[in-house]
Amino acid sequence: MKATISTDIQAYNEAQSETDQAICSVLAATLNLHLPGAEHKVWHAHPVWFLEGNPIAGYSKQKAGVRLMFWSGADFEEAGLNVRGEKFKDASVFYNDVAEIKLPDLERWLQKSREIQWDYKNLVKRKGKLERLK
Numbered sequence: 001m002k003a004t005i006s007t008d009i010q011a012y013n014e015a016q017s018e019t020d021q022a023i024c025s026v027l028a029a030t031l032n033l034h035l036p037g038a039e040h041k042v043w044h045a046h047p048v049w050f051l052e053g054n055p056i057a058g059y060s061k062q063k064a065g066v067r068l069m070f071w072s073g074a075d076f077e078e079a080g081l082n083v084r085g086e087k088f089k090d091a092s093v094f095y096n097d098v099a100e101i102k103l104p105d106l107e108r109w110l111q112k113s114r115e116i117q118w119d120y121k122n123l124v125k126r127k128g129k130l131e132r133l134k
Contacts, residue, residue, distance in 0.1 A: 005032060008042040016061055022098040023066045027059050030103065034110035054121040054133065056113045065094035068106075071120050076112045080105050088120075 005013075005028050013024040024047075031049050032040065035056060038049040048058035059068045073081045073091030080102070081091035095101055117133040 005029070006040055006042075009040060009047040012042055012047055016066075019097065020061055020066055023095045023101065024059060024061075026098055026101055027066070027068055027095075027106075030101075030106055031057055031110065034107055035114070051114065051117070052121075054117060054119060056117070057110065062094070065096040067092050067094050070109060070113050072113065072116050073109065075116050076109060078105070078109060078112070081109065 009028055013021055013028060016024055028040075028047060031038075035049050035051065038051050038056065039053075040047065040049045042048075043050075043055070043058070046058055046060035049056050055071045057068070057070050059066055061067075067083070069090055069092040070076065070081065072089050074084050074089045076091065078091070081093055083092040083094065085091065119131045119133045
């Protein structure tokens with residue numbers, strides 16, 4: 001059974017421009033499909049998918065486009081995730097048109113997001129120190 005997109009994420013997507021709505025809809029559907037059982041909600045003002053309370057992937061509208069971010073993506077060793085976080089282990093890619101989304105890449109990144117995880121859930125408890133979960 002395919003999980004439905006939460007109403008808060010649907011509302012986020014619908015608030016975007018027509019071009020960005022298309023991008024957000026593809027991202028939401030693909031994240032939902034390839035992260036079965038993941039909790040998903042609007043968190044810190046943008047859609048995020050969580051596994052066991054740990055943020056895995058999400059997207060947000062920014063000046064440069066729709067940013068797809070993987071919290072542990074820096075360790076995926078993927079050239080397509082070319083925007084790296086400076087402080088943590090995140091990596092991102094920006095989309096400005098739905099045609100830029102390469103589903104085989106996205107599906108591979110989502111598989112890696114299940115296999116490679118840093119513990120962001122306990123970041124505050126550990127006073128900003130990240131530990132590898134998987």
